[in-house]
Amino acid sequence: MNINQQIEAFRAFNRFYTRQIGLLNRTLLESPFSLTQARILFEIANRKQTTASDLMEDLGMDRGYLSRTLQAFEKQGLLQRKKSSEDSRQRFLKLTSKGKKLFSSLNRQSVIQAKELLKRLPEAEREKLIGSMTAIEKILEPNESSSNVILRSHRPGDIGWITHRHGAFYSEQYG
Secondary structure: OOHHHHHHHHHHHHHHHHHOOOOOOOOOOOOOOOHHHHHHOOOOOOOOOOOHHHHHHHOOOOOOHHHHHHHHHHOOEEEEEEEEOOOOHHHHHHHHHHHHHHHHHHHHHHHOOOHHHHHHHHHHHHHHHHHHHHHHHHHHHHHHHOOOOOOOOOOOHHHHHHHHHHHHHHHHHOO
């Protein structure tokens, strides 16, 4: 398959998947929110502390659009901003109880949607699908969590080995 065929296959999959999970609908999961707005709510709900700058950077969002969305959430009583005790210029975003309730409902609907899609498949096919999704994620956005390197606390003998290797390296390199 040449690069042009790969590009077409990639784009065809994207069109298929967005249709499968209803991303082309005007709103997400029959809520009053777009996919982007729901994602912002998700991020705020699932982070211990976050700022608008954090969201903008992590989601790759336009500053103006994010700002307007956050202002709308505040007007709707879904969001509050709390001044940082360490840096008065920084405001942490938190969902209000109304925002938490609304997010909980959206999250439940999303779980139901995923469950309905997955339960149509035999177990082996579900495992294959999830494995493929995981592979896509690791290939397109490799990070330290996908590494096979595991750091552990040192054990007896490690410090001596490090000292030995350091001496051996210097001896080999510099005599």
